């Protein structure tokens with residue numbers, strides 16, 4: 001998974017998140033463009049509070065595109081649906097299904113990430129339970145989600161000094177503000193608006209994020 005420089009740190013990677021509501025034809029094009037822009041580790045389909053039928057239709061269209069590009073495909077919130085649709089995993093928040101229940105449903109190979117906001121305590125619990133990653137945020141004001149908790153980059157520093165379990169940074173991340181999170185030890189940058197709303201389009205956004213990652217790794 002990427003290059004391992006002398007300090008042993010893996011190259012951080014981009015984790016794409018869908019908008020909460022999409023027009024599927026339009027979004028498919030944007031998704032293909034994003035993938036054409038460079039390295040993406042993971043994609044989370046986050047159609048918030050949408051009917052299951054809509055999530056199923058979108059997954060059937062987008063999953064093969066992600067698979068062809070080697071991008072892991074996660075659903076938001078719903079482990080049962082993730083199992084039914086045979087995607088790579090699920091992201092669960094503190095008010096969703098508990099991590100352990102998601103693991104019981106999806107089995108040992110699935111990728112399961114857990115929202116930890118700005119809480120060392122939640123991260124320790126998720127990490128000890130076996131989460132594949134812990135997500136900290138929101139680091140910046142998000143145009144995608146309003147009810148967020150403010151997170152500070154120090155939590156990424158503490159986490160990377162404490163454990164090898166990957167951290168995902170989320171919340172209002174753009175090419176312009178990502179550097180501090182990468183310098184603080186984020187393993188993944190989870191981004192929605194910073195890619196879909198980028199002034200030059202999603203392909204250029206992904207390219208610019210990857211350039212930023214390379215720049216920080218080179219210093």
Ligand SMILES: Cc1ncc(COP(=O)(O)OP(=O)(O)O)c(N)n1
Nearest residue numbers: 076091092093094115135168170190
């Ligand atoms: C990678 C990642 N991190 C955090 C979240 C937020 O999850 P949650 O707190 O359950 O809120 P919703 O996304 O469900 O509104 C996430 N989805 N992905």
Ligand SMILES: Cc1nc(C(=O)O)sc1CCOP(=O)(O)O
Nearest residue numbers: 137138142144171172191192193
């Ligand atoms: C889904 C989500 N969860 C957050 C959290 O803080 O837990 S912030 C967020 C929105 C991510 O989209 P954008 O990159 O547009 O801010």
Ligand SMILES: [Mg+2]
Nearest residue numbers: 077092093096
């Ligand atoms: Mg959730």
